[in-house]
Amino acid sequence: MKFVDEAKIKVEAGDGGSGCVSFRREKYVPDGGPDGGDGGDGGSVYLQANENLNTLIDYRFTRFHAAERGTNGRGRDCTGAAGKDLILQVPVGTRAVDIETEESLGDLTAHGQKLMVAKGGYHGLGNTRFKSSTNRAPRQKTLGTPGEVREIKLELLLLADVGLLGMPNAGKSTFIRSVSRATPKVADYPFTTLVPNLGVVSPRPGQSFVIADIPGLIEGAADGAGLGIRFLKHLERCRVLLHIIDIEPVDGSDPVESARAIVGELEKYSPKLAAKPRWLVFNKTDLMLEEELKEKIDHIVSELEWDGDVYTMSAYNREGTQELAIKMLDFIESLPEEAEQQAGEEDVEFKWDNYHQGQEEVVNEDFDDDWDDDFDDDDYDVEVIYQR
Ligand SMILES: Nc1nc2c(ncn2[C@@H]2O[C@H](COP(=O)(O)OP(=O)(O)OP(=O)(O)O)[C@@H](O)[C@H]2O)c(=O)[nH]1
Numbered sequence: 001m002k003f004v005d006e007a008k009i010k011v012e013a014g015d016g017g018s019g020c021v022s023f024r025r026e027k028y029v030p031d032g033g034p035d036g037g038d039g040g041d042g043g044s045v046y047l048q049a050n051e052n053l054n055t056l057i058d059y060r061f062t063r064f065h066a067a068e069r070g071t072n073g074r075g076r077d078c079t080g081a082a083g084k085d086l087i088l089q090v091p092v093g094t095r096a097v098d099i100e101t102e103e104s105l106g107d108l109t110a111h112g113q114k115l116m117v118a119k120g121g122y123h124g125l126g127n128t129r130f131k132s133s134t135n136r137a138p139r140q141k142t143l144g145t146p147g148e149v150r151e152i153k154l155e156l157l158l159l160a161d162v163g164l165l166g167m168p169n170a171g172k173s174t175f176i177r178s179v180s181r182a183t184p185k186v187a188d189y190p191f192t193t194l195v196p197n198l199g200v201v202s203p204r205p206g207q208s209f210v211i212a213d214i215p216g217l218i219e220g221a222a223d224g225a226g227l228g229i230r231f232l233k234h235l236e237r238c239r240v241l242l243h244i245i246d247i248e249p250v251d252g253s254d255p256v257e258s259a260r261a262i263v264g265e266l267e268k269y270s271p272k273l274a275a276k277p278r279w280l281v282f283n284k285t286d287l288m289l290e291e292e293l294k295e296k297i298d299h300i301v302s303e304l305e306w307d308g309d310v311y312t313m314s315a316y317n318r319e320g321t322q323e324l325a326i327k328m329l330d331f332i333e334s335l336p337e338e339a340e341q342q343a344g345e346e347d348v349e350f351k352w353d354n355y356h357q358g359q360e361e362v363v364n365e366d367f368d369d370d371w372d373d374d375f376d377d378d379d380y381d382v383e384v385i386y387q388r
């Protein structure tokens with residue numbers, strides 16, 4: 001299946017149905033009171049996380065999604081029907097961002113979680129509502145409010161505990177192959193990995209975590225060089241990043257320069273991501289003699305002024321990889337549970353939230369008592385109805 005981790009869609013909630021101006025007319029009741037019903041609320045648009053999906057590809061093809069409008073109120077105190085909500089299924093890990101305001105509408109991180117992305121319009125009130133002791137034949141009603149329209153960007157962020165970071169060819173995919181059952185392609189040329197891969201690592205029975213291998217980064221990635229930095233978003237939910245450094249690059253490049261470039265790109269992408277716990281992991285130790293190795297690592301670490309965790313491994317020979325996997329597991333387990341951010345709890349303002357707090361527009365119907373045409377009740381624009 002094609003991996004698509006971004007899609008732009010337009011969602012439109014249904015308009016609220018308008019209220020109705022109508023008066024009771026029956027045999028022997030020539031001048032009955034008002035009986036115009038309220039309109040129905042418009043349907044809202046929701047996203048719902050579904051663990052059976054793993055790509056946003058469907059949303060590349062169908063971009064416009066609308067919920068039903070509420071129907072208008074009718075005479076005889078008939079309230080209009082509410083419009084049906086529209087529920088769009090998205091993969092777990094999807095985030096919705098309003099394109100215009102760039103505000104995040106919410107993250108869907110658990111199966112079944114629902115997030116409203118466009119609120120349906122509120123219903124208008126029928127003339128019955130305006131009845132009072134001083135006005136027994138009100139001709140007012142209110143119109144339904146329009147449903148909200150938003151252009152949103154859906155982003156699928158992989159849910160992994162550990163993210164791999166590094167230059168192309170550093171050995172990221174080799175590492176994930178050595179510690180999990182994932183089998184991404186490994187080759188001796190840069191940009192072998194083109195889409196993220198996930199692997200489940202289970203260093204101890206019954207205990208596991210997920211590791212994400214993403215395409216390599218190069219200097220200038222933030223400006224689009226190589227495959228750019230768009231895959232870095234998949235590391236946003238990781239608890240720890242492993243910065244994999246090729247100790248002896250075949251192209252003769254300086255590991256210190258490369259490491260600095262990676263950190264630079266990370267900081268350009270997001271200071272928040274750069275502030276995550278990060279470990280340096282020197283790979284391809286099999287290519288060097290032990291004494292040289294220690295000297296080189298000490299040199300790189302001091303050049304980088306690094307005082308965090310340092311590990312060494314030969315991903316290819318699976319040396320040091322299991323120990324590293326156990327360290328990662330222990331680290332993840334030692335972290336406090338992240339408070340799950342529930343969608344919907346985020347402070348997203350919907351346009352019509354406060355609508356019925358005194359801003360409604362009251363429409364005075366130009367009411368003609370002699371007018372008694374028959375017309376189709378279902379007509380969208382019908383607002384005045386007589387009944388005999
Ligand atoms: N000698 C040695 N070679 C290694 C080791 N780990 C990886 N390699 C080799 O390095 C090359 C690149 O490895 P990959 O795992 O594809 O590197 P990557 O970081 O995933 O690269 P991209 O996907 O291009 O970003 C391959 O030829 C691997 O066989 C190691 O521990 N020792």
Ligand SMILES: [Mg+2]
Pocket residue numbers: 172173174184185186192193213214215216
């Ligand atoms: Mg790779």
